[in-house]
Amino acid sequence: MRATPTGRQLRLGTELRKLRERAGLTATQAGQLLGVKQNQISNMEAGRVGVSPERVHTLACHYDCSDRDLVASLSDMTGDRTRGWWEEYREILPTPLLDLAEVEHHAHQLRTAVTVHIPGLLQTAEYAREVFRQDVPELPPPDIEHRISFRIKRQAVLFRKSPTPHHAVIHEAALRMQFGGAEVTRQQLGHLLDMSEREHVTIRVIPFSAGTYAGSGQSIYYFLGPVPQLDTVNLDQSHGPVFLDAAAQLEKYRVLLGRMESTALSHDKSRDFIHNVARSL
Structure with missing residues (x-):
């Protein structure tokens, strides 16, 4: 689990939360659809744990999100896990x-x-x-x-x-x-x-x-x-x-x-x- 998520990781979690809330689902309900506990959904939305591209697509399906460009962009945000040069200044x-x-x-x-x-x-x-x-x-x-x-x-x-x-x-x-x-x-x-x-x-x-x-x-x-x-x-x-x-x-x-x-x-x-x-x- 990440102790200090980056801004990009936090943004991905925020967007996943927005999708869930638009679908009218609680974190508990989302967890049931995904087969995980509520705290796993909360940790994903807080950027504390990583999310795979496959999981983003699964969540988008459960959340009835039909915006393919948005889902693809969110999926891309999971892929870049390299440490940027700015980490030298952490x-x-x-x-x-x-x-x-x-x-x-x-x-x-x-x-x-x-x-x-x-x-x-x-x-x-x-x-x-x-x-x-x-x-x-x-x-x-x-x-x-x-x-x-x-x-x-x-x-x-x-x-x-x-x-x-x-x-x-x-x-x-x-x-x-x-x-x-x-x-x-x-x-x-x-x-x-x-x-x-x-x-x-x-x-x-x-x-x-x-x-x-x-x-x-x-x-x-x-x-x-x-x-x-x-x-x-x-x-x-x-x-x-x-x-x-x-x-x-x-x-x-x-x-x-x-x-x-x-x-x-x-x-x-x-x-x-x-x-x-x-x-x-």
């Missing part, structure tokens, strides 16, 4: 950060919208260092360096053989916040421009002139899964990442991101905008 960084890297690694597409900071996957090491230096309570220097190396390793999803598409909406305020001073900011904006030349990276800017817009003030990180039901939202809070996956929450943030994107400049105009901000420093 005793060093908070667990939610490791869950963030795991979800990010498996995401089919990434969408971000930020107001004050440059998105983490697009940050330079020096810029990230200045952001971490503002944490309260103040982080010891070794902890800052661990977080920087962790953030840089997360960026591998944008450079691997099949890079993950990343669509970022960045408010002008984030471009003008001089973390580390003008030179660090200039280098950061230059890095943004370099990344924006990659086919799978789209950067769009919301200028001050756009005025108010839906979702202003929020930092939203949206992970697209293999099917919409397996999408995940991450809200970056001062105490760490907060993950949301309820259907209503996912729909809310899809709408918010859509409205933010409709307010932003085009990709090409955003590149010109970033270039002009960098020249003004």
